[in-house]
Amino acid sequence: MNNDLPQLPAMDDIQSLLRFESEEGRIWLAEERMVLLRSSEMRGLRRELIDSLGMERAKGLLIRMGYVAGQQDAVTARRLRPDATLFDAFSVEWSVPVDHWRYRLLWPADRPLHRRHGQYRAKVILAALSC
Secondary structure, rough: OOOOOOOOOOOOHHHHHHEEEEEOEEEEEOEEEEOOOOOOHHHHHHHHHHHHOOOOHHHHHHHHHHHHHHHHHHHHHHHHHOOHHHHHHOOOOOOOOOOOOOOOOOOOOOOOOOOOOOOOOOOOOOOOOOO
């Protein structure tokens, strides 16, 4: 693991907002009710949306849903860490090590491949709340 990475905040503050009410079958993040879905269920929903609405409309709907989720995460992050930098507000120390991977990509010669040059290093960027 690379030791020159910044020290990231612990997840304790975020985890303290998450609670499960097993008797009622409810999950809460702060005062907002959450929904837990299996990835296979989300794939099924995505497929149904594409079949019903078409690719472009389904894509637009899912992008807007993701945007709203990101807005809510930003509000929660700012409320939890009002004095933190933008990076620290959305970053957490992860409980499992994150490592660099190298791989080969087979790509058809007649299709353009867009790529970025450079090295990206981060322990974790909070994209979704995981517990």
